[in-house]
Amino acid sequence: MTPMTARTALRFALIATAAASMTACASRPKPAGPAPTTAPPPAAEQPAPSTGVVGESVIPGSERDFVINAGDRVYFDFDSYEVRVDAQPVLEAQAAWLKRYPGVKVRIEGNTDERGTREYNIALGARRANAVREILIAQGVGSDRLTTVSYGKEQPIDPGSTEESWARNRNAHTQILSGAR
Amino acid sequence: MRMLLKRRTLIASFGAAALAGGLASRSARAEIEVNVNRGDVQPLPIAIPAFGGGAPGSEIASVIGANLQRSGLFRPLEPATFIEKDLTTAVQPRFPDWKQINAQALVNGQVRSVEGRLVVDFRLWDVFSEQQLLGLQFSASPENWRRIAHKISDQIYERLTGEKGYFDTRIVFVAETGARDKRVKRLAIMDQDGANPSYLTNGASIVMTPRFSSNSQEITYMELRPEGSAIYLFNLETARRESLGEFRGMVFSPRFAPGGGKVAFSVERGGNSDIYIMDLRNRATSRITSDPAIDTSPSFSPDGNQIVFNSDRSGAPQLYVMGADGSNPRRISYGEGRYTTPVWSPTGEFIAFTKQTGGEFHIGVMRPDGSDERLLTSSFMDEGPTWAPNGRVLMFSRETPGGLSKLWSVDVTGRILQQVPYPGDASDPAWSPLLN
Numbered sequence A: 001m002t003p004m005t006a007r008t009a010l011r012f013a014l015i016a017t018a019a020a021s022m023t024a025c026a027s028r029p030k031p032a033g034p035a036p037t038t039a040p041p042p043a044a045e046q047p048a049p050s051t052g053v054v055g056e057s058v059i060p061g062s063e064r065d066f067v068i069n070a071g072d073r074v075y076f077d078f079d080s081y082e083v084r085v086d087a088q089p090v091l092e093a094q095a096a097w098l099k100r101y102p103g104v105k106v107r108i109e110g111n112t113d114e115r116g117t118r119e120y121n122i123a124l125g126a127r128r129a130n131a132v133r134e135i136l137i138a139q140g141v142g143s144d145r146l147t148t149v150s151y152g153k154e155q156p157i158d159p160g161s162t163e164e165s166w167a168r169n170r171n172a173h174t175q176i177l178s179g180a181r
Numbered sequence B: 001m002r003m004l005l006k007r008r009t010l011i012a013s014f015g016a017a018a019l020a021g022g023l024a025s026r027s028a029r030a031e032i033e034v035n036v037n038r039g040d041v042q043p044l045p046i047a048i049p050a051f052g053g054g055a056p057g058s059e060i061a062s063v064i065g066a067n068l069q070r071s072g073l074f075r076p077l078e079p080a081t082f083i084e085k086d087l088t089t090a091v092q093p094r095f096p097d098w099k100q101i102n103a104q105a106l107v108n109g110q111v112r113s114v115e116g117r118l119v120v121d122f123r124l125w126d127v128f129s130e131q132q133l134l135g136l137q138f139s140a141s142p143e144n145w146r147r148i149a150h151k152i153s154d155q156i157y158e159r160l161t162g163e164k165g166y167f168d169t170r171i172v173f174v175a176e177t178g179a180r181d182k183r184v185k186r187l188a189i190m191d192q193d194g195a196n197p198s199y200l201t202n203g204a205s206i207v208m209t210p211r212f213s214s215n216s217q218e219i220t221y222m223e224l225r226p227e228g229s230a231i232y233l234f235n236l237e238t239a240r241r242e243s244l245g246e247f248r249g250m251v252f253s254p255r256f257a258p259g260g261g262k263v264a265f266s267v268e269r270g271g272n273s274d275i276y277i278m279d280l281r282n283r284a285t286s287r288i289t290s291d292p293a294i295d296t297s298p299s300f301s302p303d304g305n306q307i308v309f310n311s312d313r314s315g316a317p318q319l320y321v322m323g324a325d326g327s328n329p330r331r332i333s334y335g336e337g338r339y340t341t342p343v344w345s346p347t348g349e350f351i352a353f354t355k356q357t358g359g360e361f362h363i364g365v366m367r368p369d370g371s372d373e374r375l376l377t378s379s380f381m382d383e384g385p386t387w388a389p390n391g392r393v394l395m396f397s398r399e400t401p402g403g404l405s406k407l408w409s410v411d412v413t414g415r416i417l418q419q420v421p422y423p424g425d426a427s428d429p430a431w432s433p434l435l436n
Helices: A006-024 A064-071 A085-098 A118-138 A163-169 B016-023 B057-071 B096-102 B142-161
Strands: A073-075 A105-111 A146-152 A170-179 B004-008 B045-046 B073-076 B105-114 B117-124 B130-139 B170-177 B185-189 B205-212 B218-225 B226-233 B241-243 B250-256 B262-269 B272-279 B284-289 B295-300 B306-311 B318-323 B338-342 B351-357 B361-368 B382-387 B394-401 B405-411 B416-421 B425-431
Touching: A064 A085, A064 A170, A073 A085, A085 A118, A105 A118, A118 A170, A118 B205, A118 B250, A118 B272, A118 B295, A118 B338, A163 B073, A170 B218, B057 B105, B105 B142, B117 B142, B117 B361, B117 B405, B130 B142, B170 B205, B185 B205, B205 B250, B218 B250, B218 B338, B226 B250, B226 B262, B250 B295, B262 B295, B272 B295, B306 B338, B318 B338, B318 B425, B338 B382, B351 B382, B361 B382, B382 B425, B394 B425, B405 B425
Parallel strands: A105 A146, B045 B073, B045 B105, B205 B425, B295 B338
Antiparallel strands: A073 A170, A105 A170, B004 B130, B105 B117, B117 B130, B170 B185, B170 B425, B205 B218, B218 B226, B226 B241, B250 B262, B262 B272, B272 B284, B295 B306, B306 B318, B338 B351, B351 B361, B382 B394, B394 B405, B405 B416
């Protein structure tokens, strides 16, 4: 077998963190249905773009570097825009990365699960995006580098209708717009 | 492009019996009447033989039958059981033949072509009192034959129920195609019965929440792009599209005020969504809520004086009513669960909403003061009711797990629930007023 790459190791670490946080949040209100059996795998949803990746080494300052080494997505509880404990280190890493590469501009995209109505979910996604933006600003990232948008429930990263799908789809995605290598 | 639809009562070609029947029709109504308010009503057996005049005549009769059947208030009888064949509008039906098959009402008609126009005469008969209840003529250009069928359906519905019909109407909606995480959403419009669908946008951007103006010729909707959103006015006659302007933050949930001169919508700033109203004559915009909670989905009362909206200021989404200037907001929903998408009925009588409770979604109605809440549907995902112009029927989106969305309708008693006959996936329906 091939040795475990940095990427898969990180993915496992994130799954462990997310799983811990799901357990910690078990008392919060959830939509009815079976309890989650697996946590969202945050690093798994996007295939590596052809640029920025050389084998398994990543060009520092590239979008791929940001996705792998900072993390581009944080997750929320049902109908909540409170930044979870497991999201804090991701956002700290995002802020540190953005301060290291001050030419980079990002758009924070708020998303919701499908268990709500369309207009309310646009408003909820906007709250999530803004919650992330405020944390990045508090960590020292210039506000002029951070725009927000809400996609509500219109752009699910997981097309399923299970508790796990919904947990993945309740997120804020930090999308690099310009300035990356 | 708009067709001229002439209407006049028929007297000339019909004898004294018909005229007397017309005069006596008020008293006849006591015998044959459909009560739309009862939940347990037996649909009225009605015979609608093919109209004379060839293919258009049988197609018109079949569209009328389908309309009346879908209302749930009528039961069109099987033509194979009809005893009297080849009725004409020139002589009275043989009533015993229709009594024998227990038809309570009978519709017959004749289609002619006059100088390139389609001219349709029809009669509505009370079979047991042997009286004519309606005798009317409609004409239109031949391609608009379905609209004649809808106009006749509206006349029959109104004469027998005492309420305005809703068949000569259109639905603007979002047509959906493609995989769920790459969904293509196009603005679309069709007749109320699913016929004549056409597409108004090309699917390059996600569109949502279209709504009609009270003139039926203009719609407002929201477009979602990677960088943000915009709300538009779209004129259905000219296909002209106009943005309502640039807003910092998300702009969404547009809806016309009665009369069409104003649009209410939500604007988000720094994560907080509030309700604004724009006067379309001068684009003057005023903010009418300023709560730190989510305020969205505004819908005006028919007199324009009040707005029902959705807010989570209590901690979870609930329904509130306020003055159209934002004054005196008060919560009206107190049941268990989460309430969203309130829509005031055209009669002012009810507010329809989406309710999420017990892992399911419901379409429901309540009085504007929050009393008499009734849930009409229940499924994995029901969302976004829109009222037929007579306030008797609601259309909404129903989604199954995995994301296939279809349009459904339900009457206000909750008894008549059915899928709208549009073959594709669709969401966010909005019902037009009655067309002119």
